[in-house]
Amino acid sequence: MIIIYGYSKLAAEISFLLNKEKREFMVVEPEPRVYKFAMRDKYTDKIYKYEFYDDQELIDCGINSGKVTTLFCMHNDFTKNLFVTISARSLNPKLQIISLSTNDNDTKKLKLAGVTSTINPYEIAGLNIFRRIDKPMCVDIIYDLLHSDSNLTIKEIRIEPGSILDGKFFSEITVIKKHNLILLGIQDKELDNEFIFSSRGINHKIDVDDTLVVMGRICDIERLKEEIKGK
């Protein structure tokens, strides 16, 4: 379950994509005017009119139940995002909170409040244009990877206890190549969750709780997961 707080333009785009992927989500909008506006879009059953100033409202939505995985704070008013971020974080330390931020100062405050990641649409757009100018092909590929209707994707595979990859070195892994996948790198728990690219870390050892990042066709990734799973 994903909660979107504030029905801004960006929130509308996100709900559109979530709806397309048939994910479970709800939109929370405090302002009556925007609420009415939101009701005009397709998913009326998913829109609720909460203020989120009271922790009880957050609990009612199931923020600390483990059912909610992600909270998007997408309100156009930064202070409201900040407030909701702090409340949600105090209720659930594990929740993924993604907030809208339009400048660096806001980002700093949100980080202090415990946000997982921030999204600055203007910065993203600027970077995106730069990439389109500088590396048009790479951008196309990345977009392909992100779009749900593409065959190619990028996935994270967590090494479970007993996995056949536990204790192996990067250079020893043949199973990934066998399935026609590319290992981009690994997030190592021992190294403070640092991401290591496969091209650098040839002599890197894989342990339980590390996360492999692989790229390839969805079916191939599923087969790989099946093969390396611990018994």
Next chain:
Amino acid sequence: MTNTIIKLAYYIEGSKSYQKFRTFLLHLLEDTSRKEKKFFDLLMIFFVISTVGILVYEVQHTVPNILIQYEYFVVFIFILEWLGRFILSFESHKQIIRDYEEAQFLNMPYDIVSSLKIITRKKLHYVFSMASIIDLLAILPSYRPLRILRVFLLFRLFKVLRYSNSLNQFIKVFVEKKLELSLLLMLYILVIFFSATILYVYEGNGLNPKILHFGDAIYWAFITVSTIGYGDITPMSEAGKIITVVLILTSYTVIAFFTSIVTSSINEKLDGIKELNIISNIKKYKEYILICGYGRSGHALVQSLKLNYHNLLVIEKEPIDISIGKTDDIHVIKDDATNIDLLKQIGINRNIKEVVILTNNDAVNLSIILSIRSLNKDIPILARCNRFKTKNKLKLAGATNIIEINETAALVAMGYIKAPIAYEAIDDILVDYKGALMSEVEVFAYSPFIGQKLSAIEFDKFHINFIGLFHHENPTNFIFNPDKEETILQEKDFLIIIGYERSIDDFKTYIQSQKSIMIG
């Protein structure tokens, strides 16, 4: 006679060497973006200053013969320059051809006299234009019988203005503020005349031995009002002293007024001068990116472009918001990007790699796209779309690529919920300059790998991850991780790789020449 002239006109029109000569003159004398013109201007400034120097030297010394010869040479160059400008000023043969063809078309007898009249009028108009008169005054006094006019040689200094664009702008200040300045001058003259008259009335009757006639009084008033105050003529009477005090008080007002007019208008002009400078600079770049609209996304774009050493030019109408970021080190023109004249001046040419339009108003964006398309049909344009519904209109207007800010951000948000680690990693590899980078490598015509299997490339040696490739036959279809034994590399294929910056650079040279095999 008429026939000969018409034939001559057609001959000139068709003559290649005339066209060559004309473009040469244009480049040398008029085209400010040309190196030739710059060199020529500098040379002329040197000529002017050196000959005026000779004039000053001549006052107390005898000038050696060689310098006199030099001066003749310079005058000769000046004459050639004037003739060149005279030729460029109006194309006479075109007028003849036009009139002749018109007469033919209307089935009327061709009257050469009327054509010649027009030509003469146009040419005379040039001869008596300000620029030409200054040129002529710089030449004529060198002619012996006119030696008396030698002081006019100083007019050559005015010629310097002609060779410097920025100085020209300063002259324009005086032209533009003509009304204010002439008002001021009137006031000035009135004050001087008024006080001179009073002083003359009281002291010109023999009381003051230094004031012999009205001219002395005027001279005194002028020296006092200008705050110079030599003190060679001082008032003797009570009335004279009072009028001096009044005069001094007025003079401050006048000077303050004058200074403020000139400073404010120079300030106004300064932006224009800077802009001219930016435009002439930008024309020298082999390739640059034009950005219309500088907001938050523009700022983010500029930052990344700068890190990658791209040249850029920003056009923004509004004063730039300081909270977004400083713009000290980028070229910014404060103007309206929908203005076709401005775009023409900048030159929408092949040296623009891409035009990026980023204002938050779709109607403005549309107008900018159309302005640019009216000047150039092929330049890639990337436009920001603020409302989903206008996307098609922007495409229709001629944008090659459209970016919708919220849509892009929403995709990133999806990336975060689907695979946060992978997403951040992949996001970094597109822009991170310290860590690994994703990059595209083109296989150029002379690469030794053409016709070879992919397995011939030693990716591992460079610590490079090979992701896939684009075949030149089908550039939109990305082939992910192809079989290295079965794929044959061809010219213009693109390899998509991930690796560290150093190794990518090495890898690129390796693909091109296989050279680094020796080193590695």
